[in-house]
Amino acid sequence: MDDGNFLARKLVLTEQGKRWISQFDELDQSAATLLANSLTLISHTEFRRELEKQVLVASAGIEGPIALFAVRELPKSCPDEKWMMPQTLPFYSCTVPSENGRSVSSVGTTADLGSEAVIAHMIRQLANGNPTKYLNHPTLSEMRERICRAVFVVDDFVGSGGRARSFLDSLWLEPTLKSWWSTKLIKFHVLAYSATDHGTKSVQRHKCTPEVSVHRDATSFEMLPLSLEKKELIRKLCKDYGARALKGNKNMWFGYKQGMCSIVFEHGCPNNTPAILWDMREGTTSWAALFPHRTISSEIASVFPTEIVRGDSVAALMDMGQTRLAKSGALSRTGTTGQIILLVLALIAKGHRKRTTISFATGLSAKECERIIERCIKWKFLTPQRRLTPQGLAELEAARKFRAQSQTSVDRGSDYHYPQQLRPTTC
Structure with a gap:
């Protein structure tokens, strides 16, 4: 335990934190400190431990093997007409099969690896430890041969729900998986360390009707137990200084889709958080972000707690x-x-x-x-x-109305020592 204090309070004491705070006007620095202090920091240890527990708990009620997939961004079709939106592709047309033909690539070949790499490693360890129960990104033929009974889609954070839904769409476009689901041979589950209410509901509405399991609710700055005055100060700070960090994209001042989320992972800062925390314009030094390009430096990572502790x-x-x-x-x-x-x-x-x-x-x-x-x-x-x-x-x-009784000491040897101590104790 951290004596009841959130380690997020140490963010502003790091060298990077001091540079970030120094960019704010003197009158705004207290609001910037409040914003940083209100973040929930999730370490690798906490993330891995709790997400693995979720997989084990969810799989306890399922008889038969389970296919595990790490959520990631998948390539989409490039339409001929500019006005057409890119379309989601079937999952196995976007992946690279392994040499033995039993599994597919767990991460993208050109993607900037983040949560999917951490989750893919966890899935690999689970599958190696219990190969009869867990299948690591299996092919359709492997799922058929092993008589798979569930598909677990694992993610770190469900913000708007767009990425998780897109990944489910890609699996849903596989006719075999859709057929197995329609005949009740398999079920879909989405497991995430954290999610917003909006993101959870969005994923639950998917055609495959997945069961969604979330370890920790994602709090937004607007939902914090703060006075309206303090919340307004934080919002005004994100707006005024967001204009400096992202001059041409005010839609991101409060984070992607105005998320205003307050959760940050050691493997990366979600873009649903306010832009003044993570934006750092390419080729310029106009803004020194706390999490530059949404990455976590080794100095900043040092203040991430190994587990979530109760605050003061x-x-x-x-x-x-x-x-x-x-x-x-x-x-x-x-x-x-x-x-x-x-x-x-x-x-x-x-x-x-x-x-x-x-x-x-x-x-x-x-x-x-x-x-x-x-x-x-x-x-x-x-x-x-x-x-x-x-x-x-x-x-x-x-x-x-409770008031702690004052503990008054009485000189040893006094004639009144015994009754004076006994009376308040037995009343």
Whole structure:
């Protein structure tokens, strides 16, 4: 654990972070620091560990072999007419078969390798460790021979959902796979470390009706448990300085499709994040990005935590305007679960009911968030609609009024030593 502090706060203390901060006007540097401090940093270790767990959990309920594919950008057709959009091609027409003819290339030949290389390595290790269960980017003939029962499409981050849908489209264009699916011989699953609500819903609407599994909800800056004033400061910062970083493309000031996402992986920064974090114009030094060209330098990578840790609960309460609760000392009297429950109730009291916001504030995964919320509903602190009950309000009010008892020392040997210590203890 990191003593309850997000390691993202150390970003601005690196040399690269200092250069990035120095570009902002003095009055805007506090907002820029807040933006950097609010990022969720995902290390290679955290990413690999949790994504592999997802594969193992999802495969536990499937009898028979599973085909594993790493999501990547695939080549598309080049139409003769300029007005026509490039068309998705069948998957196996875009890939290179291996020498033994049992699998195909897991990464592109000319692509700038990012998440697909990390995921492809994980898939290779899983297949080598359990070759009867997992097939590493198999050919159709290999899937037929092994009687494959599921197709797992694995990705790091589903933002708009466009890349994952395009990859599914390519598989869907294979008549054999479509036939197997229509006769219920196989099922499609999409597994991602993180995803936005919009991206998840977009992928779920695909024709192959995939089951989507996400480890951690992707929080946007607009969903953070911050005051409206602080959110507006961050948005204004992205707009004003985005004009300097991307002078000719204002559509990317807030990230791809206005995503404003706040999650960054050690293998690369998603383009759904604000452009002032990653843009660095070719051949110029007009803007020193925190993640130049969406890459992570070794210096910046050094502050990525090996696992996601829970942030400072008191600071989180102060940020969301729960000042009395933050100063009450109530958090110190409970264990970890009690602190999280108080934090969840405080978030919902301020209108932050979405799981993405709760996940960011608590450091919990999507499943862990659901478990905590289910407990709160079971204990009648929340309604099934995630609204505070009278009992939940009473719990918060009692916590706000709590005051830690002062521990006064008494001189040993005093005539009043024993009764003075006993009385407050037994009352």
